[in-house]
Amino acid sequence: MASGRTTAAERAAVDAVLGPPSSGWTGGGRDRLDGHVAFGGRSARERRRWLLPALHAVQDRLGWISPGALDYICTRLTIPPAEAYAVVSFYALFATEPQAPVVVHLCDDIACRCQGAEALCAAAEARFGPAGGTGAGDGITWVRSPCLGQCERGPAALIQSAAQAGAAPWSAAVAPATLEGIAAGLAAGAPGPPPVGPLPPQAVDGATDRLRLLRRTGRVDPGQLDSYRAHGGYQALRRAIELGPQGVIQELKASGLVGRGGAAFPTAVKWEAVAANPVRPHYAVCNGDESEPGTFKDRVLMEQDPFAVVEALTIMGFACGAEQGHCYVRGEYPLAIARLRHAIDRARDRGLLGSDVMGHGFRFDIEVHRGAGAYIAGEETALFNSAEGKRAEPRNKPPFPAQAGLFGQPTVINNVETLLNVLEVLEQGGAAYAATGTPGSAGTRLFCVSGCVDRPGLYEFEFGATLRQVLDAAGGVRAGRPLRTVLLGGAAGSFVGPDQLDLPLTFEGARAAGATLGSGVVMVFDDGVDLTDIVRRIARFFRDESCGQCVPCRVGTVRQEELLTRIATGRARGSTADELALLTDLGAAMRDASICGLGQTASTAVESAARLGLIATGGGGGGS
């Protein structure tokens, strides 16, 4: 056991976030009346939310969170050490054991597996030694990572560099990644964010005029408020102020907008419920946790059009009676976090946030929360817990967020893409918006196209486009190979066969086909991909990302992975049919008895693969 002594560097890192300790009670000098005063109760509870920022500060500066550092944070925040440890040990980007100062996270998830991820991992192993080493030689280690949200340019890497020799800590994505590219990134140190990032392919030539949500990306300067305004920014907020909160909700109702985060829930219903709730304060939350394998749309929006996210969240606060907005972004998106924070500061400078938004007398501000490596934190109630400084364990529902959400208050939460659609609704008018797309699916949709296609990227289509049209836009299957299957909706979605190419990618079309659009993932696999390996990677993902609260998911995801391993390696227990029967039982219990959507969908893709005959039995499919 390491000693619990706090080093000066650890103290400094924590104090940089929390300010210097104000009393002996919170780790400062014991003078004045400190021996007689306790700072507990409510004021202590309210400090809990600073736990993740304080942990990030130590992780960034020292590369791990030592017992001494944790002790100091606990003293500063009045948190029992066992509870703080429970939180640190939940998140993959925090280390509770010493590790190399530079950690390279290599995505070995499903899209990157089609782009040479395993070869890159093998090269990394040859160069840096086994995954998770101490980096004894050059201070560098590497680890495998689930999807990093860079699937259109895989294989992806994320460099996490602690402060070294006076240099500030930094973290950045490298995609597509090669060992040389990573080495160059490391040599260059913290990359200055490019003013306008490289854009993934978006739409077929000449069709850019059809873009709605993506019309500014790649054209607007994400660092300049004036550039955003020149591209029509802040007209939607102006319109919202004209309409008033009720008017905004009426437009949303007329628009038929439903959520793009996966559950396809009508947005107006949530907004109205929060607006009408007499309990105050209300909170407005933007869900930018985006960790569904194959999904990268919210990253592109937050990185390329951050002011739009700020404007949309401001409208949400205005309409729902919230004075404080929160934007939770996954920790693997450092550029998105930096650009959002920058955009918030600029908007505040210009009176578009603060105590008198647009001179119109309403108060609104936004705080950005940095996630720390947990897919489950994207589940809305887990997100609230995480933003409150707790383990990202989903809560039981009811109560729903509109009744008791963030800090137990009425909360409205939407996905980034949903929020950008709110701007469209206000600019076009609800009725006009409803007229786009199909009767059951209004508006446009972003599709994250990845895998074995010619031009992986983010494609925007008016609802109604078929899977074939989306594939054609992306140049079809790469190298002209035959299509084997498409994964729709991400790891929580399902596989569909080549006979489904005429499937309209609408909510109703997907539902009728027993599939889901989920987060808009369209991942393409040709006949050369080892699909058994892909399905096993999906099972591994859910086993790694389960929060562990409930039995069906905590143990069910383990058994599901074991079962697939047996089938893949030709060690089926009994017949393959016996194994598939067990898979069906596991799936039914996870779907029916799990607390949240993670467990409820952990077997969906696996079972759909089994139905399509994509899982091969035999001695192959070694995988990892």
Added chain:
Amino acid sequence: MSVRFADLPRRLVSLTIDGRAVRVPEGTTLLEACRQEGIDTPTLCYVETLTPVNVCRVCVVEVEGARALVPACSRRAEAGMVVHTDSERVRLSRRMVLELLASSVDLSLAAPEVRAWMQRYGADASRMGPAAAPDGHHRDQAHPGHHRVGDGARAETVAQPVKVDNENYVRDYSRCILCYKCVGACGTDAQNTFAIAVAGRGFEARISTEHAVPLPDSACVYCGNCIAVCPTGALMFRSEHEMRQAGTWDESRQTVTTTICPYCGVGCNLELHVQDNTIVKVTSPLDHDVTRGNLCVKGRFGFEFVQRRTREG
């Protein structure tokens, strides 16, 4: 059980459970409603004295119109609900929960009801394969989001060495079903000491002190209130643990004497479990107004002084 000073009359809600019309006061959980109707409902993470955490999912029931099953222990009855407690879906989920637990955790010291439920639902843990041997991989150090992939031939378990690090009680987390009860008892539901919490995540989630330090280095005050609520024998008096190891533990030779703790004026009820004229463990009744099963270190472990025959220098 909760202490109420005045029971205000509550409105009644009508619902249907297994075809029977049932009326219960507003706010009643489905579990309480089932119990009122004499419908035996399995529970593992629920106990009257703690806030429900609804994590084990063995109590799930089917509510018509709900997409997934709901936990009876925490879901409140609503007017017009139509509930099924023995449908095909309910039976399968309960069976799977029991199979998943029995295949990963040592349930041999769990309450006898657990075995009865396993029989009732036809739970057969061997379907998951033979239990894997503990692989020397330290659960306490597991990094979240990364696990070693086995060959699938054997079912992974939580087997690990017993933690014996203090005189009073031992922690055998091979028996831990992660019901969160001990955490609730150590936290705001009773003790407010917060010495333990659930660390890690997924299958590597575990009850832990900070950085997994031994109990004497933690905030633990040895009230033993966690032992009182543990349903599987994972938390156990050291005296009981040692007698079980030696093969001398024999409940048929034990008597239970109810008395009042002599240490202070609160008046906690003690149940002294005595075997061969020696106190081997101390409990307190859950349904007692004063203690609700909770004690402090003196009542729980102070019995050593009663039976110490010699005075040590």
